[in-house]
Amino acid sequence: MSSFPSSVEVLVVGAGPTGLTLANCLQRHGVDYLTVDLNEKAVDTSRALAVQWRTQEIFRDLGLIDEARAAGRHIQGIRVVINGKETLKGTLPEVSAHYGRPLVLCQSETERLLIENLTRLGGGDRIRRPVEVLSLTPTDEGVTVTLRDLQAGPEAPTHTMTTRYVVGCDGARSFVRKSLDIPFEGKTIPGEFVVADCLLRWEVPSHDDCTRFKAICAGGGVLFCVPMFAKAEEAEAEVEEVTAPEQVTETPPAPPAPAPEAKDEEEKAEEPQAETTEGAKEGAEEQKGEAVPEAETKEGTPEGEKAEGAAEEEKKEGEAVAKTEEEKEEVKPHLWRIITTVPVGKEGPSKTSPSKEEVEEIIKKRVPSAELVDMPWSARYSINKRAAHLYYKDKRIFLAGDAAHVHPPLFGQGMNTGIQDAYNLGWKLAFVLKGGAPTQLLDTYEAERFPIDCQTVRRTSRGFPGIFKGGIASRFLLGTVVPIVWTRPALTDRLAGFISQTQQAYPADKGVIGPAAVHHAIVPGSRVPNASLDVLDLQEVEGKTEAVKTRDTPVSVHELLSGPHHTLMLLVAMESAPEHAAPKSWTNWIPGCGEPRRTTEEGWLPDVSQKLSSLACEMTCKLGKAGETFSGVRVVVVVRGAADTLGNACEAIKNAIEKCCTEGSGCVAPEVLYCDDSSHDLLDLYKIHMWPGKKAGGAFLMIRPDGVLSHIGYASDSYATKKLRDYVEKYLIPKKEEPPKPQEETKEETAPEQPPAAAAEQPTAEDVKEVVTEEVKKEEALGETEEEKEEGEGEGEAVTAAPAEGETEQKEEATPEEGKKEGKGEEK
Structure with a gap:
């Protein structure tokens, strides 16, 4: 009988491809989790077959x-x-x-590989089979779950455990979804x-x-x-x-033609043509007879050669048919x-x-x-x-994979969509549980994945009837x-x-995805395409910094992104892009519209380097270095230019970072990886058009742990930079607890309840006398006015004036406190 922990941070229900992908993500982030599955063992049949391009990139990570x-x-x-x-x-x-x-x-192979990889990461004991989930009860602090280990029998005692989050990856007939009455x-x-x-x-x-x-x-x-x-x-x-x-x-x-006839046609093509049809036939038959081995023809007479040739032909036909x-x-x-x-x-x-x-x-x-x-x-x-929507019950229970969406199996999207659900949710759960990020980060799972899932259901459903009908x-x-x-x-x-x-592409509606600040370029919210870069090493040669390639083969961008960290990519253009690569738009040359105007400036490199370096130091101070802190950031500098200009750009960035960290108090200097994009592979693929100058000589990209671009902008764009800071402060940095208010402030708030203050508000006898006198004068004046109205307008108005007399009587019986309030109102 398996023993269950009393509590875990995340309970994953379902050990299919979606649940196992989420388990791998949580394991490499160091999250305390448990995966349970109703089946006794993993599937041993093919089922889902297609592993799409994007899923292969996830498997690589x-x-x-x-x-x-x-x-x-x-x-x-x-x-x-x-x-x-x-x-x-x-x-x-x-x-x-x-x-x-x-x-x-085959899905059986996919699950086997995910389980083996999970074991290599040290999480082989985090999967329990067969386990039945009996109930889910959301609470203020998490979810209370009742389990039963079916390995001990259907009547085995139940076990109760608590968890902060539950993720239902238990397929189209999801118990998690049905038990909570989540609409499907x-x-x-x-x-x-x-x-x-x-x-x-x-x-x-x-x-x-x-x-x-x-x-x-x-x-x-x-x-x-x-x-x-x-x-x-x-x-x-x-x-x-x-x-x-x-x-x-x-x-x-x-029916296939006999093979011997085909062979005869080839032989006839090589033979000389006879003058008559009869001669052609006889010549063909004679040549067929001559094709028989000499040992078989010597014994025959000239008159029997034709018959022997026909017999040999039949024999060849039989052998050819048998061979076929x-x-x-x-x-x-x-x-x-x-x-x-x-x-x-x-x-x-x-x-x-x-x-x-x-x-x-x-x-x-x-x-x-x-x-x-x-x-x-x-x-x-x-x-x-x-x-179905992807989270419920005070954002403690999530759905992923077939538990949240099912659709026709057109284009092989089902399993791949579920794996992307898990990949999106995994790093966010880890950042909240291990990195202390605000729980608002979990809201973005629904905001990002639900539109994509609905789009997949809609597109596969539209094409299915027409193709399969x-x-x-x-x-x-x-x-x-x-x-x-x-x-x-x-x-x-x-x-x-x-x-x-x-x-x-994920929508930019929650602030976690920034604006499209670079026109015509890759849109924030999109997966970052792969590109090749040359890694550089800065060396001092004769008092001058030179950038030297450190490896013969280029490194891929996806290789740099691998790992549970953010990547801040700083781009510097020491030369202009080819003219044919620039987008043609009539707004580009209007000030304030389109891209910045291309101008030739002197001394632009120090300014751009200072802005990019300042951003790198700020992000490193807030998030920490990749590998040293949980939610760290990796800084990669990509330079495009001639070989003799690479060293100048790298040296400018390096000096700016040293200056920024020296002047700032407690600033953490980032570890920078320098790369070369002289082949225009990255900038052309990302469609980021840059040229030397303060406006477009530098740019930045912030890439999330799931390989999605969150923010992009030129170094000179203060608005794009502000949006990046807002994203980091709102979703990634733990919120500091507000200190308790000083005791004096507490006294001031409760001051009205103190006896001396209350006593000061009590009316005196003289105040009451003054109020009563003023009320009597008002009544007399009101009575005279009503009498004048009765005389001028008739008996009907007298009926209307009667309630005013009753009201006057009620006012005379008012308490002293009420009298004082009314008196103050009249003074105002």
């Missing part, structure tokens, strides 16, 4: 990308076949990512989804086709096929062993993920997984020549499009629209950006 790439297979392109006719055979566009192709990796808004799409891992023997043998995603529209439906292999090495070996021809035919192929059959049998079957939809039966959705016979019938309708050798796994489920709609989309899109680079890049999840 966590430290398991090499194992993932070795265990999976990369998809190079797409192939569309409509009724046996190929309408598209394209290659996936390049994305500005560290890894340029999506990866096919959306609907169920008609139809049933059928997926199966099929070992198929069909005419798809070439290596090129086994790396492409296939869409086959035939037989009144659509069949999507994803190539699968357990390991890349096994995949390569299988492809090399394939001996069938490379021509692919999805419809039943025509053997080659067909030698075609090794390949493992494919089959995805399609089927209508719901009259009895409603089926509760059982599809059988091998049912799947084979579906495949035969689309590809009659296919042979289903084996089916290791299959599943059937309903198709939903739903989404079959018939005219599917043929039009796959046969006409998709090929047109694939020939338009702008549309293809946009589609690839959505599928790869590299072009998602």
